[in-house]
Ligand SMILES: Nc1nc2c(ncn2[C@@H]2O[C@H](COP(=O)(O)OP(=O)(O)O)[C@@H](O)[C@H]2O)c(=O)[nH]1
């Protein structure tokens with residue numbers, strides 16, 4: 001039986017706490033979503049994971065599993081509930097690069113994780129202001145040239161793309177670096193991490209476990225880059241059903257014989273492993289080309305031609321409207337403020353009312369696991385129409 005909720009810090013907290021009074025620490029505040037009261041804050045306390053939940057239906061406190069990277073330095077904040085499935089938290093005295101955070105409490109991803117982990121789960125997702133490009137999933141059989149194409153993109157556009165470094169239980173190849181090509185791990189550790197909800201997706205491929213951690217994707221978004229995932233078809237299917245909102249590209253070889261030739265010429269696998277990869281390639285090619293999982297299928301025959309096509313799909317050849325807006329005005333938020341919600345716009349009103357900033361969620365995309373992208377911020381009164389630019393539209 002959980003500790004019963006005790007007494008109040010002040011009236012405002014008492015009114016939002018679902019008909020009972022909560023005693024909150026100085027840096028905490030509470031908000032009600034359905035039957036549950038979420039108490040958020042206390043990040044300085046190392047014994048706390050920053051979120052506790054009082055469930056009115058069971059009369060119990062629950063400490064949920066908290067996924068995603070949580071915000072640091074969380075002094076004052078204001079909150080509001082969106083769509084009954086996430087809480088928007090805006091930090092006081094912050095700026096637009098790090099002011100908006102979402103605690104997802106009942107989104108599709110969180111519901112899935114609750115089922116998987118059989119416990120209460122919440123997940124943080126940082127809000128990113130401004131135009132945000134969709135992550136890219138690249139799949140294809142072993143030896144088709146995925147790594148070659150990705151390395152080329154990263155080399156030609158170093159500030160634009162970031163590689164999602166997967167975890168794997170396979171042994172490192174010569175020249176592969178831990179933390180750069182993969183996070184090399186062992187099966188027991190990885191299975192425990194899978195159980196703990198560390199991964200956005202994972203699969204058993206060629207007899208080893210491979211997985212994309214939530215952190216691997218977030219690290220890239222934090223660096224302001226567009227994330228590239230090199231994952232197998234099973235992983236692509238999992239990502240498709242997540243909120244990552246990626247572009248899915250499948251790379252095919254010109255022929256099976258050519259695939260075998262490349263795999264042998266690379267010289268990184270034993271004969272036994274080459275046979276295993278070739279055998280799996282048949283099924284991968286069938287799955288990759290037979291349903292609607294992939295948005296684009298590229299044949300990597302001539303490398304240059306394939307690379308040009310890839311750049312075209314990604315809007316890098318100058319023929320598309322997909323320009324990269326990397327800079328947006330930085331807004332300083334007041335020391336103290338309250339929030340008011342008007343449809344999909346959140347008005348941030350400073351306590352002395354000299355300052356009004358709008359956080360526009362109309363083009364919000366993505367979400368946990370990963371960033372919530374496409375948010376827009378402007379000074380109230382200065383904005384004219386909804387369609388005067390394409391911020392957030394991908
Ligand atoms: N599902 C999933 N597949 C992955 C991940 N990382 C790599 N893979 C896939 O695992 C397969 C084997 O990768 P690897 O051992 O590096 O060999 P390669 O394909 O010959 O370069 C490839 O199809 C990769 O796309 C991951 O995080 N998740």
Ligand SMILES: Nc1ncnc2c1ncn2[C@@H]1O[C@H](COP(=O)(O)OP(=O)(O)O)[C@@H](O)[C@H]1O
Nearest residue numbers: 142143144145146147148262266300301302303
């Ligand atoms: N279009 C191409 N034509 C000939 N060889 C290629 C081509 N693309 C890649 N390769 C070579 O094929 C081998 C496998 O490529 P790699 O990028 O490692 O594949 P993957 O990452 O899909 O397993 C490498 O030796 C690479 O240099």
